[in-house]
Amino acid sequence: MIDSVEAAKTNPLSEQPWAELGLKQDEYESIKKILDRRPTSSELAMYSVMWSEHCSYKSSKVHLRQFGDKAPSTEALLVGIGENAGVVDIGDGWAVTFKVESHNHPSYVEPYQGAATGVGGIVRDIISMGARPLAVMDPLRFGAADAPDTRRVLPGVVAGIGGYGNCLGLPNIGGELVFDESYAGNPLVNALCVGSMKHADIHLASAKGVGNLVVLYGARTGGDGIGGVSVLASETFDADGPAKRPSVQVGDPFMEKLLIEATLEVLHAGLVEGIQDLGGAGISCATSELASNGEGGMHVYLDRVLLRDASLSPEEILMSESQERMCAVVTPEKIDAFMQLCKKWDVEAVVIGEVTDTGRLVIEWHGETIVDVPPRSVAHDGPVYERPFHRPSWQDALQADAPTPERLARPESPEALKQTLLDLISSPNLASKSWVTSQFDRYVLGNTILSQPENAGMIRVDEESGLGVAISTDCNARFAKLDPYAGAQLALAESYRNISVAGAKPLAVTNCLNFGSPEDPEVMWQFAQATTGLADACLELGIPVTGGNVSFYNQTGDTAIHPTPVVGVLGVIDDVDRRTPMAWEDDGELIYVLGNTADEFAGGEWAHLQGHLGGLPPKVDLPMERLLSEIMVAASRDGMITAAHDVSDGGVGVAITEMALRANIGARFWIPDNIDPFVFLFSESTARAIAVIPRTEELRFTEMCAARGMSATRFGVVDSGLGADSGHPDEQVIVFDSLFTLTVDQLREANEATLPALFGG
Amino acid sequence: MSARIGVVTFPGSLDDADAARAIRIAGATPVALWHGDADLHGVDAVVLPGGFSYGDYLRCGAIAKFAPVMSLIIEKAQSGLPVLGICNGFQILCESHLLPGALTRNDHQHFICQDQKLRIESTETLWTSDFALGQEIVIPLKNGEGGYVASEATLDELFAENRVIATYQGGNPNGSYRDIAGISNKAGNVVGLMPHPEHAVEALTGPTTDGIPFFASVVKSLVGAS
Numbered sequence: 001m002i003d004s005v006e007a008a009k010t011n012p013l014s015e016q017p018w019a020e021l022g023l024k025q026d027e028y029e030s031i032k033k034i035l036d037r038r039p040t041s042s043e044l045a046m047y048s049v050m051w052s053e054h055c056s057y058k059s060s061k062v063h064l065r066q067f068g069d070k071a072p073s074t075e076a077l078l079v080g081i082g083e084n085a086g087v088v089d090i091g092d093g094w095a096v097t098f099k100v101e102s103h104n105h106p107s108y109v110e111p112y113q114g115a116a117t118g119v120g121g122i123v124r125d126i127i128s129m130g131a132r133p134l135a136v137m138d139p140l141r142f143g144a145a146d147a148p149d150t151r152r153v154l155p156g157v158v159a160g161i162g163g164y165g166n167c168l169g170l171p172n173i174g175g176e177l178v179f180d181e182s183y184a185g186n187p188l189v190n191a192l193c194v195g196s197m198k199h200a201d202i203h204l205a206s207a208k209g210v211g212n213l214v215v216l217y218g219a220r221t222g223g224d225g226i227g228g229v230s231v232l233a234s235e236t237f238d239a240d241g242p243a244k245r246p247s248v249q250v251g252d253p254f255m256e257k258l259l260i261e262a263t264l265e266v267l268h269a270g271l272v273e274g275i276q277d278l279g280g281a282g283i284s285c286a287t288s289e290l291a292s293n294g295e296g297g298m299h300v301y302l303d304r305v306l307l308r309d310a311s312l313s314p315e316e317i318l319m320s321e322s323q324e325r326m327c328a329v330v331t332p333e334k335i336d337a338f339m340q341l342c343k344k345w346d347v348e349a350v351v352i353g354e355v356t357d358t359g360r361l362v363i364e365w366h367g368e369t370i371v372d373v374p375p376r377s378v379a380h381d382g383p384v385y386e387r388p389f390h391r392p393s394w395q396d397a398l399q400a401d402a403p404t405p406e407r408l409a410r411p412e413s414p415e416a417l418k419q420t421l422l423d424l425i426s427s428p429n430l431a432s433k434s435w436v437t438s439q440f441d442r443y444v445l446g447n448t449i450l451s452q453p454e455n456a457g458m459i460r461v462d463e464e465s466g467l468g469v470a471i472s473t474d475c476n477a478r479f480a481k482l483d484p485y486a487g488a489q490l491a492l493a494e495s496y497r498n499i500s501v502a503g504a505k506p507l508a509v510t511n512c513l514n515f516g517s518p519e520d521p522e523v524m525w526q527f528a529q530a531t532t533g534l535a536d537a538c539l540e541l542g543i544p545v546t547g548g549n550v551s552f553y554n555q556t557g558d559t560a561i562h563p564t565p566v567v568g569v570l571g572v573i574d575d576v577d578r579r580t581p582m583a584w585e586d587d588g589e590l591i592y593v594l595g596n597t598a599d600e601f602a603g604g605e606w607a608h609l610q611g612h613l614g615g616l617p618p619k620v621d622l623p624m625e626r627l628l629s630e631i632m633v634a635a636s637r638d639g640m641i642t643a644a645h646d647v648s649d650g651g652v653g654v655a656i657t658e659m660a661l662r663a664n665i666g667a668r669f670w671i672p673d674n675i676d677p678f679v680f681l682f683s684e685s686t687a688r689a690i691a692v693i694p695r696t697e698e699l700r701f702t703e704m705c706a707a708r709g710m711s712a713t714r715f716g717v718v719d720s721g722l723g724a725d726s727g728h729p730d731e732q733v734i735v736f737d738s739l740f741t742l743t744v745d746q747l748r749e750a751n752e753a754t755l756p757a758l759f760g761g
Numbered sequence: 762m763s764a765r766i767g768v769v770t771f772p773g774s775l776d777d778a779d780a781a782r783a784i785r786i787a788g789a790t791p792v793a794l795w796h797g798d799a800d801l802h803g804v805d806a807v808v809l810p811g812g813f814s815y816g817d818y819l820r821c822g823a824i825a826k827f828a829p830v831m832s833l834i835i836e837k838a839q840s841g842l843p844v845l846g847i848c849n850g851f852q853i854l855c856e857s858h859l860l861p862g863a864l865t866r867n868d869h870q871h872f873i874c875q876d877q878k879l880r881i882e883s884t885e886t887l888w889t890s891d892f893a894l895g896q897e898i899v900i901p902l903k904n905g906e907g908g909y910v911a912s913e914a915t916l917d918e919l920f921a922e923n924r925v926i927a928t929y930q931g932g933n934p935n936g937s938y939r940d941i942a943g944i945s946n947k948a949g950n951v952v953g954l955m956p957h958p959e960h961a962v963e964a965l966t967g968p969t970t971d972g973i974p975f976f977a978s979v980v981k982s983l984v985g986a987s
Binding site: 159162163166168169257258345346438441442443444445446447448460463576577 | 772773775776778779782811812813815816817818871872873874875901903905957959960962963965966967
């Protein structure tokens with residue numbers, strides 16, 4: 001029995017399962033008010049998914065507005081927030097689009113498919129802008145590295161990202177891998193994609209032109225992922241919760257690859273008026289958003305949708321989140337050519353409706369009208385909440401518990417300092433990530449200039465000119481826990497620094513804001529603080545937020561994850577040949593630390609290793625970050641620099657270790673005057689970088705730093721011949737004058753053994 | 762006129778653009794060949810690139826061998842057309858019986874992407890003549906099913922006939938029998954290679970430029986023959 005609009009009118013009092021679908025009483029009442037009758041079951045399904053937290057941003061909207069309100073004026077932004085992904089001008093007629101999204105809850109339920117379809121979804125966001133995807137990155141966070149559930153989730157997530165991304169032919173150029181108990185039961189699986197296009201190829205999601213046809217193409221619609229959005233993304237995992245496995249979507253990367261090629265071909269052939277990917281909320285989302293952005297009306301014949309399972313009800317078809325589907329608006333004159341190109345790529349396509357000027361989204365099922373709604377009310381005018389928030393009761397006590405020498409004993413002897421360095425570089429958060437990244441293809445497409453473990457991922461966009469882009473994502477969530485306003489700024493600062501250190505000029509920002517329940521006023525305070533901090537810092541650094549994603553309800557019971565505002569920064573480099581890698585090259589090159597080092601350990605890796613979290617995070621210094629960025633970009637452009645590395649997790653000691661491992665060449669270091677060796681080696685003060693300068697460029701480089709007011713301290717020199725004198729003939733050696741000596745092989749062993757030992761060979 | 766080398770695009774081919782770039786860098790003209798096209802457009806040689814042709818459904822390379830373009834390639838390869846199959850292309854050549862043996866799931870069960878050291882074991886093929894015998898090179902390896910297997914008799918025969926063209930050095934990355942990374946047919950015109958020379962043709966993007974001689978070898982032989 002189909003619940004049609006007619007039936008809703010004649011039987012207005014029928015009981016409806018709005019609560020089970022995640023709607024609140026007042027939300028259900030406002031749907032009735034919008035429609036002036038009870039919704040049909042299909043309409044109820046549509047509103048419930050589109051008004052879910054995941055699709056409607058109902059709790060975050062009031063705070064996210066700041067990204068637009070405080071946006072710095074820039075000519076780089078071609079398409080701003082609100083579209084599938086923002087578009088940035090990188091010069092020479094080229095534009096890039098990039099975005100990061102969460103797939104946290106599905107990846108906890110079913111790690112392989114959850115992570116795989118996370119990649120698929122973000123890639124479709126990028127192609128629906130008209131861009132060819134260039135690369136992906138994955139910021140990942142798990143519970144404690146040795147926790148049994150981490151062993152369940154992590155290998156599946158890594159295999160899922162690899163299994164999908166590798167088959168899609170997109171290089172995976174980096175990301176993050178962080179372990180913290182706060183993510184036990186709530187792993188964070190974020191996925192980023194970047195794509196490029198010529199300015200003329202930018203496409204938007206709108207259904208324009210009355211009489212134009214609406215085409216659904218790609219995979220057939222099946223029963224997977226039904227209710228995935230509202231059920232999975234909006235509820236927390238309680239121990240006695242219902243089984244949710246069937247809600248996770250199943251991915252087919254081969255179909256996605258064909259979909260990419262077919263989509264780019266129809267776009268470039270000029271056959272498409274508007275285009276939208278099908279992600280969360282499937283056909284409900286695509287039809288209502290296209291209609292809402294366009295002429296305002298659409299008529300859909302839902303029974304034309306090609307199905308994998310003929311028994312699906314219309315409500316299920318509307319809610320299905322089957323992967324690898326797209327929706328395009330095509331003029332009647334071009335439909336044959338469109339269908340022909342789909343056929344070339346063996347992609348099924350069917351016209352499911354047409355654009356109208358009625359101002360209504362009308363959906364028919366075998367002749368009966370089952371949906372008749374104003375599309376804007378579904379897609380854009382959902383509920384908006386001003387959730388209450390307040391500073392957590394425990395915040396002051398947390399900030400007061402600083403890791404002073406009295407509170408947390410510090411290593412002092414040379415032997416203890418040496419052991420501290422080994423402990424840090426072998427800790428799960430700082431250990432080599434190659435167990436993970438070697439399962440991803442970083443070479444495909446042949447344009448990867450830098451990839452993990454480098455400072456940033458870098459991709460060549462134009463083979464002729466060498467124009468390229470760099471991307472980094474970062475977040476130290478412990479900093480955000482100590483101070484969410486500063487923590488979000490520190491995440492931005494680190495990402496911005498990573499881009500600059502690689503030689504690219506930072507241009508735009510995306511974010512993936514992972515938080516606990518917005519219904520908890522203390523979590524909401526963290527969210528409000530973090531978004532304000534991020535918006536303020538973007539304004540000060542002059543780079544706009546182009547889009548992003550919010551993931552709430554990352555909590556188990558009353559315990560929320562650390563607030564985790566993952567920030568991605570995109571930069572541009574005129575000629576990738578000028579990029580700055582991490583590895584020093586030749587004997588005699590001079591090693592400088594730029595910036596000032598203070599006693600700042602709160603929230604850092606050393607304190608984390610001691611099981612301590614308290615105090616105030618390192619001081620944010622955005623003017624100094626900006627200056628550091630300008631200096632690093634100038635040094636790269638003018639050929640003054642061989643190698644560079646940002647100083648962040650684990651401080652200078654870890655930074656130079658990573659550089660030595662990358663180079664496989666030794667170096668001699670000394671501790672600068674007037675600073676405690678432990679503080680110099682392991683503090684996580686911001687706005688700092690290691691710069692490796694050829695002797696011939698030293699004067700030019702130091703004069704530039706002096707003229708700009710950037711502190712530059714020489715504290716090392718590259719030397720491949722230190723082995724003999726230090727009792728390690730024929731080995732590459734790192735010597736710290738008067739402190740300790742370690743061979744590069746010893747460092748490598750400590751750094752590389754950890755993840756294989758935890759997760760298998 | 763420079764040599765024209767075809768690169769086949771199957772649905773799911775991924776490294777076709779990379780192969781075309783490598784052909785250009787080696788001084789030849791890449792020609793795009795479509796899987797459904799029963800026409801080789803007069804090319805002088807063919808590269809079957811890496812990827813997941815037809816989604817690797819059923820078995821890697823098993824469906825690709827039935828593609829219209831493949832029946833022509835199989836026929837011409839038997840009469841001397843130079844053909845290089847890289848990764849998925851190697852799998853297709855084995856499935857097509859242009860080369861013996863098969864590629865199986867890596868012994869450690871994971872996809873692996875790493876810079877791989879190889880030793881060139883034969884320079885008597887059309888695709889390896891530009892190397893020095895015994896030369897050690899480093900090019901990317903990236904596969905989930907790269908373990909080369911064949912019967913003991915076949916393996917003995919491959920070595921006896923000098924048809925093992927490259928072996929893995931510094932550890933076997935995928936469980937390939939006798940460390941085999943690539944082989945050729947008896948005539949030396951058909952070569953299958955699991956690692957990816959097309960990803961090692963530019964210093965900026967590859968670990969080395971050690972991949973170029975594979976393409977330069979065939980270009981030289983084609984120019985010499987014309």
